[in-house]
Amino acid sequence: MAIGGAEDKIKKRVILSEFTRMAGGEKARIVIVPAASMMPRERGDLYASLFRELGAADVDVVHVANRPEANSPLVVECLERATGVFVTGGVQLRLISMLGGTEMSSSIRALLARGGVYGGTSAGAAVISSHMIVTGRGGLRVRRGMVDMAPGLGLVHDVIIDQHFSQRGRLGRLIASVGLNPQFLGVGIDEDTAAIFSPGGTVEVIGEGQVAVLDASQVTRTNLDIVPKTKPFSIVGLQMHLLTDGNRFNLRTRSAEDPSEVVRLTPSRKKA
Amino acid sequence: MAIGGAEDKIKKRVILSEFTRMAGGEKARIVIVPAASMMPRERGDLYASLFRELGAADVDVVHVANRPEANSPLVVECLERATGVFVTGGVQLRLISMLGGTEMSSSIRALLARGGVYGGTSAGAAVISSHMIVTGRGGLRVRRGMVDMAPGLGLVHDVIIDQHFSQRGRLGRLIASVGLNPQFLGVGIDEDTAAIFSPGGTVEVIGEGQVAVLDASQVTRTNLDIVPKTKPFSIVGLQMHLLTDGNRFNLRTRSAEDPSEVVRLTPSRKKA
Numbered sequence: 001m002a003i004g005g006a007e008d009k010i011k012k013r014v015i016l017s018e019f020t021r022m023a024g025g026e027k028a029r030i031v032i033v034p035a036a037s038m039m040p041r042e043r044g045d046l047y048a049s050l051f052r053e054l055g056a057a058d059v060d061v062v063h064v065a066n067r068p069e070a071n072s073p074l075v076v077e078c079l080e081r082a083t084g085v086f087v088t089g090g091v092q093l094r095l096i097s098m099l100g101g102t103e104m105s106s107s108i109r110a111l112l113a114r115g116g117v118y119g120g121t122s123a124g125a126a127v128i129s130s131h132m133i134v135t136g137r138g139g140l141r142v143r144r145g146m147v148d149m150a151p152g153l154g155l156v157h158d159v160i161i162d163q164h165f166s167q168r169g170r171l172g173r174l175i176a177s178v179g180l181n182p183q184f185l186g187v188g189i190d191e192d193t194a195a196i197f198s199p200g201g202t203v204e205v206i207g208e209g210q211v212a213v214l215d216a217s218q219v220t221r222t223n224l225d226i227v228p229k230t231k232p233f234s235i236v237g238l239q240m241h242l243l244t245d246g247n248r249f250n251l252r253t254r255s256a257e258d259p260s261e262v263v264r265l266t267p268s269r270k271k272a
Numbered sequence: 273m274a275i276g277g278a279e280d281k282i283k284k285r286v287i288l289s290e291f292t293r294m295a296g297g298e299k300a301r302i303v304i305v306p307a308a309s310m311m312p313r314e315r316g317d318l319y320a321s322l323f324r325e326l327g328a329a330d331v332d333v334v335h336v337a338n339r340p341e342a343n344s345p346l347v348v349e350c351l352e353r354a355t356g357v358f359v360t361g362g363v364q365l366r367l368i369s370m371l372g373g374t375e376m377s378s379s380i381r382a383l384l385a386r387g388g389v390y391g392g393t394s395a396g397a398a399v400i401s402s403h404m405i406v407t408g409r410g411g412l413r414v415r416r417g418m419v420d421m422a423p424g425l426g427l428v429h430d431v432i433i434d435q436h437f438s439q440r441g442r443l444g445r446l447i448a449s450v451g452l453n454p455q456f457l458g459v460g461i462d463e464d465t466a467a468i469f470s471p472g473g474t475v476e477v478i479g480e481g482q483v484a485v486l487d488a489s490q491v492t493r494t495n496l497d498i499v500p501k502t503k504p505f506s507i508v509g510l511q512m513h514l515l516t517d518g519n520r521f522n523l524r525t526r527s528a529e530d531p532s533e534v535v536r537l538t539p540s541r542k543k544a
Binding site for chain 2: 166169171172175190208209210220221223227231232233234235236237238239240241242243244247255256
């Protein structure tokens with residue numbers, strides 16, 4: 001579950017409730033990782049009390065401040081018992097440089113393999129894909145040089161995730177990311193909105209805002225390969241899908257699925 | 273020629289030079305209409321001196337402050353002698369309520385029919401199409417109610433033009449405009465950038481920024497018809513083309529044309 005940041009923590013808490021439900025509800029054992037945050041204690045405590053209020057059976061906060069700590073047996077043991085891991089916002093470069101290639105990231109992969117759930121908001125969402133956006137200017141003015149990328153945790157493949165999408169005007173940088181290599185679908189997630197990736201290769205939207213899916217596979221022409229970094233680039237044939245709560249998109253066929261089907265398949269959340 | 277506003281008036285003046293060239297260059301007789309502006313005298317004088325500097329043979333400023341003045345024989349006579357008319361920025365509602373259905377707008381249509389050229393920047397660009405955007409919030413957060421429309425001058429059909437496009441984050445409102453009726457192509461023009469519509473049904477881009485062309489004809493699903501005005505809407509299958517200087521797009525086939533062909537067809541500007 002990739003959350004676009006600033007998810008509602010006070011009112012209906014639709015997204016955090018759904019994460020708790022997916023992690024097992026009353027049987028959920030959730031591990032919070034606030035490593036991306038500059039105030040990890042406060043962040044960790046905040047989410048811990050939220051998940052407890054939402055009915056999770058067991059909530060732990062794991063604090064890691066460097067790579068050796070992310071390799072510690074204590075952390076691995078904690079994740080081995082978990083049904084869900086929740087990674088908070090902050091600085092994604094800080095997060096990935098601490099977790100990338102550690103025992104902790106292996107434990108997170110093992111958690112998913114046994115049916116557990118990963119939730120990440122903001123920076124915690126950005127690191128989910130194999131290729132992630134590290135920095136880059138916002139704004140619709142598309143420039144080739146407006147985005148820098150780095151390897152992510154690789155929990156979801158063939159997508160590039162961006163967050164705070166509408167709120168920070170990041171369409172341009174996501175187009176720049178997918179325009180060069182149409183293998184990757186761009187997934188831009190608004191605040192208080194989540195994209196739930198399933199092992200079956202679909203993504204479903206919940207929350208208040210939109211998820212933009214950018215598909216460059218039909219692009220017939222772009223000058224991305226030759227245009228100077230500071231200049232706007234051209235791209236012809238980009239497909240854009242704007243999805244809202246309840247919409248579901250198939251990442252393999254690159255097409256939207258019928259929303260009526262979505263309602264039928266996920267009755268539990270509709271009742272909640 | 274629809275200009276996205278804030279065209280360069282000091283340095284290379286690519287756009288205003290091209291307008292002057294299209295109006296006949298040394299033989300150009302240009303009429304400036306600053307009716308949309310709140311300071312029409314200053315606006316008119318500014319553009320008059322610019323077009324004179326750029327070599328136009330004859331430059332007039334026509335001031336109209338109400339509909340009777342836009343029906344006056346003096347104005348009609350002035351436009352009958354012109355090879356180009358240039359409409360400045362300001363408030364498009366002010367402009368269209370003053371010109372719509374007047375002798376002046378008939379004279380502008382006649383000017384185009386005999387091979388003359390219309391140039392409009394900002395509000396002057398917005399009024400070109402049959403359906404124009406009057407007001408509407410900027411920002412990527414797409415809401416159904418984010419755009420209000422009104423009839424424009426109808427010099428170009430089957431498009432809806434928006435200006436200051438990237439600079440004011442107007443993608444959302446243009447999607448809202450074309451999403452409901454895919455007959456219309458959305459044309460969003462950046463500042464210091466122009467879209468040149470030809471009678472043959474092509475549009476060519478010049479200037480520093482981008483022109484976004486939005487095509488909703490392949491949209492397979494949207495909830496625009498049912499979603500509350502204040503909520504984000506979904507739209508699946510929108511096509512987006514980002515065009516830059518020298519790119520040409522065929523409005524009839526809704527596809528981009530080969531840029532090498534553009535260079536071959538318009539050698540005069542490339543030399544200028």
